[in-house]
């Protein structure tokens with residue numbers, strides 16, 4: 055893979071690509087003898103994606119540092135030490151556009167027009183994922199441009215209309231779940 059290609063990848067795509075590369079290496083060792091060339095590259099990628107979306111954490115660097123969580127009553131916030139509610143599925147819909155779903159609650163993370171983050175059973179809550187210069191990732195609402203996902207110093211959801219991508223409260227780091 056060319057270095058220039060890597061630079062254009064968003065974090066989620068990059069994670070899934072690098073994961074699929076390493077996964078395909080180990081898979082080809084075990085499966086090649088059975089199915090040979092019939093097992094398409096696409097299959098490797100899909101398996102890797104399924105693994106990837108299983109669980110991950112989104113760490114926000116604001117305050118003492120919080121992991122984003124979606125509670126079962128739809129409340130979105132942060133927790134310092136990860137809990138089962140901070141296990142998230144971050145899936146890429148296309149390059150730079152992701153959905154975020156709490157695994158325990160089954161709810162998608164949505165952003166209202168007023169900038170209130172909440173969980174809902176609607177899959178059309180999408181975010182534009184941007185890799186910032188400091189290597190942190192920001193998530194802005196796809197349907198409400200300029201509204202950012204953010205946590206306060208106390209780890210509560212912060213109104214997305216009053217923050218910007220240069221503020222630490224909007225800076226997230228994808229992490230593998232323990």
Ligand SMILES: *[C@@H]1O[C@H](CO)[C@@H](O)[C@H](O)[C@H]1NC(C)=O
Nearest residue numbers: 124125126127128129130131
């Ligand atoms: C949601 O649940 C959390 C934790 O149980 C609780 O602190 C919070 O008040 C609840 N929010 C609503 C809107 O019910």
